Every structure is written in C-alpha cells, then in structure tokens.
Amino acid sequence: MAVSNLYPQINLSASLGTQALTTSALFGPGSIVWNLAGQLAQPLFNAGLKAGANAAQASLQAAGANYQQTVLQALRNVADALRALDNDAQTLQAQAAAxxxxxxxxxxxxxQYQLGAASYxxxxxxxxQAQQTRIGLIAAQGQRLADSAALYQAMGGGVLNTHGTSPVAPMATAQ
Known part of the structure; x- marks a missing residue:
C-alpha cells in the first residue's frame, strides 16, 4: 500500500439522469443527460511517501527474518527431541538389562538364603540393588515419555483438552 501511494491515482465516475424545463418533457427522449468525469491526482511532494515505502519494505524484511528464525528454531527443537529420544532408547535398553x-x-x-548358603x-x-535398578528403569521410562511429549509439542502438537483427547492449539486458547 505504501508503494502504491507513489503512483498517480485515477478516479472515474459516471452519472445518468434526466433534465427538462417542463415536467411534461421530463421523461421525453431528449431529456436524458450523461455525465462522465475523470480525475487524475499525482502526489507533489514524494519525500514522505518514499520514506513510508522504505519503512514498509524494511518491516516486510524484518517479518521475513523473524519467520525464518522461528522456522529454524522449530527445526532445532524437533532435532533436539529426536536426539533425546534416541538417547532415551539406549538408556532404557541398558536399564532394562540391568x-x-x-x-x-x-x-x-x-x-541361596533358603538353602542356608547366603546370609540375611x-x-x-x-x-x-533390585529395587534401585527398578527405580532407574522407571525413571528411564518416565524420561522417554517426557521426551516423547516434547517431540509431539515440537512437531506442532497442541495441549490436550482435559475433557477429551482432541488437541487444542496453544495460540487458540490465548486469544
């Protein structure tokens, strides 16, 4: 819009009516009047308009850069979540073996204790030791679930509705 203000603006208008000196001749064929008018306006002082166009262009470039940064950050979040899930899989496998x-x-x-070969x-x-390794296994499972939720969110998943399972977009609830 700011760039279009630099160019001349053309306005066209037309009208159709009737004109007569007496009321009996008002609807006669010779009483029809056409009017066609045009208007051309060009800005005389362009300094403010050019500055406005430059500001609009700079704003557009800033919005583009902001969008690019947002997309790159989203991709980083997805990559980080995938790496975390890979690490979780290895940790979970080791904890399950332990x-x-x-x-x-x-x-x-x-x-051995029942046979008398081991002490109480x-x-x-x-x-x-068995309980400690079980706690480690449960912690690894919990971490994997947390990282799965982080991946879901990084991929654009919303917050789950408490009354059902349909996702609600985070921005939609804020508006």
Missing amino acids: DASAQESLKLVAQ LQLLTAQQ
Whole structure:
C-alpha cells in the first residue's frame, strides 16, 4: 500500500439522469443527460511517501527474518527431541538389562538364603540393588515419555483438552 501511494491515482465516475424545463418533457427522449468525469491526482511532494515505502519494505524484511528464525528454531527443537529420544532408547535398553540382571541376582540369592548358603544381609543387599535398578528403569521410562511429549509439542502438537483427547492449539486458547 505504501508503494502504491507513489503512483498517480485515477478516479472515474459516471452519472445518468434526466433534465427538462417542463415536467411534461421530463421523461421525453431528449431529456436524458450523461455525465462522465475523470480525475487524475499525482502526489507533489514524494519525500514522505518514499520514506513510508522504505519503512514498509524494511518491516516486510524484518517479518521475513523473524519467520525464518522461528522456522529454524522449530527445526532445532524437533532435532533436539529426536536426539533425546534416541538417547532415551539406549538408556532404557541398558536399564532394562540391568533390571533383568538384578532380578535374576535377587532370585539366586533368595534361593541361596533358603538353602542356608547366603546370609540375611546378602538377601537384603540383593533386594536393595533390585529395587534401585527398578527405580532407574522407571525413571528411564518416565524420561522417554517426557521426551516423547516434547517431540509431539515440537512437531506442532497442541495441549490436550482435559475433557477429551482432541488437541487444542496453544495460540487458540490465548486469544
């Protein structure tokens, strides 16, 4: 709009009517009058208009740069979330193996305790280790779920509605 103000503006108008000296001749064929008018206006002083056009162009470039930064940040968020999920998968696999090993160790120590080959302290230590590795496994599962939610949000997912499962866009709730 600011650039278009630099150019001449043309306005055209037309009218149709009737004209007569007496009322009886008002609707006669010779009483029809046409009027066609044109107007051409050109700005005389262009300094303010050019500055306005330059400001509009600068504003457009700033908005484009802001949009580009937003897109790049969104892509970074997605890449970070994917890396976190990959790390979570490796951690979860290691924690699952450690948990299976600790559970097997607890089973063996419990059998040894029943046979009298292990002390009660050894049984308690094995139970503690099994519980610690189980806590580590649950923490790894929780981290994976949190990172999955972060990926969902980075991909443009909204906040889940509390009354259902349909996503609500974050910006729509703020307006």
